[in-house]
Amino acid sequence: MTISEENYLKVIYHLSLVSPKGVNTNAIAGMLDTKASSVTDMLKKLAEKDVVTYKKYQGVSLTNNGLLQAKKIVRRHRLWEVFLVEKLQFTWDEVHEIAEELEHIKSEKLINSLDAYLDFPAFDPHGDPIPNEKGEIKKQEKQLLSEMPTGVVCKCVGVKDSSADFLQYLDKQKITLGSEIKILEKETFDELIKVEVDAKEVILSNKIAVNLYVQ
Amino acid sequence: MTISEENYLKVIYHLSLVSPKGVNTNAIAGMLDTKASSVTDMLKKLAEKDVVTYKKYQGVSLTNNGLLQAKKIVRRHRLWEVFLVEKLQFTWDEVHEIAEELEHIKSEKLINSLDAYLDFPAFDPHGDPIPNEKGEIKKQEKQLLSEMPTGVVCKCVGVKDSSADFLQYLDKQKITLGSEIKILEKETFDELIKVEVDAKEVILSNKIAVNLYVQ
DNA sequence: AATTAAATTTAGACAAAACTAAAAATATTT
DNA sequence: AAATATTTTTAGTTTTGTCTAAATTTAATT
Structure with missing residues (x-):
C-alpha cells in the first residue's frame, strides 16, 4: 500500500x-x-x-480487510502521538501533523515495540481510542459537555475537534485532558456555559461545548 | 524535497x-x-x-547546501537507529531498514527533541558518527582490525559493512560494539586472525578483519 | 592513433496520482 | 412530472520518477 x-x-x-x-x-x-x-x-x-x-x-x-488495514493506520498514528507527548514533551496541539507522517512507517515490530514501550496506552493525547494489535478498540463512554446538566462535576476525556486552533484555545482556558469541570450555569438564550476549571470561573461558548467530551 | x-x-x-x-x-x-x-x-x-x-x-x-541537507538526512537516520536500539530494544542488525523510512520525517522539532531524549549521542549503533544540528561531525580515530599488530588488545568501535548478514555473523562470534579483542596471532599465508573475545579464542577471516573498526 | 569497451546521456514511453472540463446519474425543487 | 441543482464519473492532460533502446562521450587496448 x-x-x-x-x-x-x-x-x-x-x-x-x-x-x-x-x-x-x-x-x-x-x-x-x-x-x-x-x-x-x-x-x-x-x-x-x-x-x-x-x-x-x-x-x-x-471491506473487513480494509477495516483492519485502516485500524492499523489509526493505531500507528495514535501511538506516535502518545510517544510525542509522553516521551518528547510535545503538546497535544503539535502532534497531529507529525503523526500524519509517522503513521506510514509500516514495520509491525516497530509499532508493537513502541506500544509496549508506551505501556499499551488505550487512548491518545486527544482522548481517542488506540486500536490494539488485533484492531480491537476500547470504547469509552463519554458525552459532549453541551449535553451535561447544570451543577454536575465532570472530567474532560477527549475532544471532537482536534485542530491545533481548538486545542490551543482550550489550553488558554486551562482545560486539558483530565481537567475537572464544574458546570455552574447554562444560558439557554445564547447557549453560553459558565464553568469552573482550576478553581476559576470561565465562560465557554457553545462551539466549545459541542466539541469537548466529558465523563 | x-x-x-x-x-x-x-x-x-x-x-x-x-x-x-x-x-x-x-x-x-x-x-x-x-x-x-x-x-x-x-x-x-x-x-x-x-x-x-x-x-x-x-x-x-x-554543493554546500546539498551537503548540509545530506547530513540532516544522515543525522535523522542515525538518531532513529539509536532510538530503536536504546529504547525499543532492537538489535543492531534490525535497525537500518526501519531507519531508511524514518529518516524522511522532516520535522526539525521532532529530530531535535529526539536528539535530546537520547542524550545527544555522538555515534549510532554501528559506530558511525551522528551529525549535530549544525551538521558538525565528531570524528573518531579508528583503524581496521586487519591493520592492528599481533599482541595488542583493542576495542570494537564500529563496522565498515553494516549489512544484517555481517552484523549477525559478528553476534555469533560474540563481537559487538565495545567488545575487547586481543589479537593472538596473524597468519600471513591466508590472512586468518586468531583473537580472544569474551575469554574465548576465535578465528576471524580477512573479510571480517577488513570490515571491523577498532581502537 | 585507431579500435574497442565502458560509462553516460538522450529520446521516447509508462505507471501513479493528481488535475480540468465535460458528460452522466442522482437528488431536489418547483 | 418536469426542471434544476448537485454529485459523481469519464475522458483527456500533467508531473514525477522510472524504464528501454539508441546515441554519444570518455576510457582503455591493441
Whole structure:
C-alpha cells in the first residue's frame, strides 16, 4: 500500500464512523483536499485491491480487510502521538501533523515495540481510542459537555475537534485532558456555559461545548 | 524535497566520502538499485535545485547546501537507529531498514527533541558518527582490525559493512560494539586472525578483519 | 592513433496520482 | 412530472520518477 492509498483508507474509515451506510466521494475529496474525480480514480483502485466495496454513484465502504488495514493506520498514528507527548514533551496541539507522517512507517515490530514501550496506552493525547494489535478498540463512554446538566462535576476525556486552533484555545482556558469541570450555569438564550476549571470561573461558548467530551 | 530526492542526496553524500572528486552516475545507480538513465534525470533536477554541481559526463558533487541537507538526512537516520536500539530494544542488525523510512520525517522539532531524549549521542549503533544540528561531525580515530599488530588488545568501535548478514555473523562470534579483542596471532599465508573475545579464542577471516573498526 | 569497451546521456514511453472540463446519474425543487 | 441543482464519473492532460533502446562521450587496448 502506498502512502496515498493509506490516506484514502484512513479517511474512509473516519467518515464511515459517521455515515456507516456508505461514504460520499465528495466527502472524501473534502477531507483529502483533492478533487472528486481523483477520488473516483482511487476508489476503483482500492476496490481492485479488495479493501473497499464500491459501486458507481453509491459511495464506498470498507471491506473487513480494509477495516483492519485502516485500524492499523489509526493505531500507528495514535501511538506516535502518545510517544510525542509522553516521551518528547510535545503538546497535544503539535502532534497531529507529525503523526500524519509517522503513521506510514509500516514495520509491525516497530509499532508493537513502541506500544509496549508506551505501556499499551488505550487512548491518545486527544482522548481517542488506540486500536490494539488485533484492531480491537476500547470504547469509552463519554458525552459532549453541551449535553451535561447544570451543577454536575465532570472530567474532560477527549475532544471532537482536534485542530491545533481548538486545542490551543482550550489550553488558554486551562482545560486539558483530565481537567475537572464544574458546570455552574447554562444560558439557554445564547447557549453560553459558565464553568469552573482550576478553581476559576470561565465562560465557554457553545462551539466549545459541542466539541469537548466529558465523563 | 521528495523522498526520492533525499535518497539520491544521501547516496551521493556517502559515495563522495570515498571519491571526493566527483561521484559516478553508475555508482549512484548501483546504490539505489536503479538505472543510470534515471540517475542522469535526477541529477539534472538536483542541479536545478542547487544541491549538486553537475557537469555532463563528469560526475556530481554536493554543493554546500546539498551537503548540509545530506547530513540532516544522515543525522535523522542515525538518531532513529539509536532510538530503536536504546529504547525499543532492537538489535543492531534490525535497525537500518526501519531507519531508511524514518529518516524522511522532516520535522526539525521532532529530530531535535529526539536528539535530546537520547542524550545527544555522538555515534549510532554501528559506530558511525551522528551529525549535530549544525551538521558538525565528531570524528573518531579508528583503524581496521586487519591493520592492528599481533599482541595488542583493542576495542570494537564500529563496522565498515553494516549489512544484517555481517552484523549477525559478528553476534555469533560474540563481537559487538565495545567488545575487547586481543589479537593472538596473524597468519600471513591466508590472512586468518586468531583473537580472544569474551575469554574465548576465535578465528576471524580477512573479510571480517577488513570490515571491523577498532581502537 | 585507431579500435574497442565502458560509462553516460538522450529520446521516447509508462505507471501513479493528481488535475480540468465535460458528460452522466442522482437528488431536489418547483 | 418536469426542471434544476448537485454529485459523481469519464475522458483527456500533467508531473514525477522510472524504464528501454539508441546515441554519444570518455576510457582503455591493441
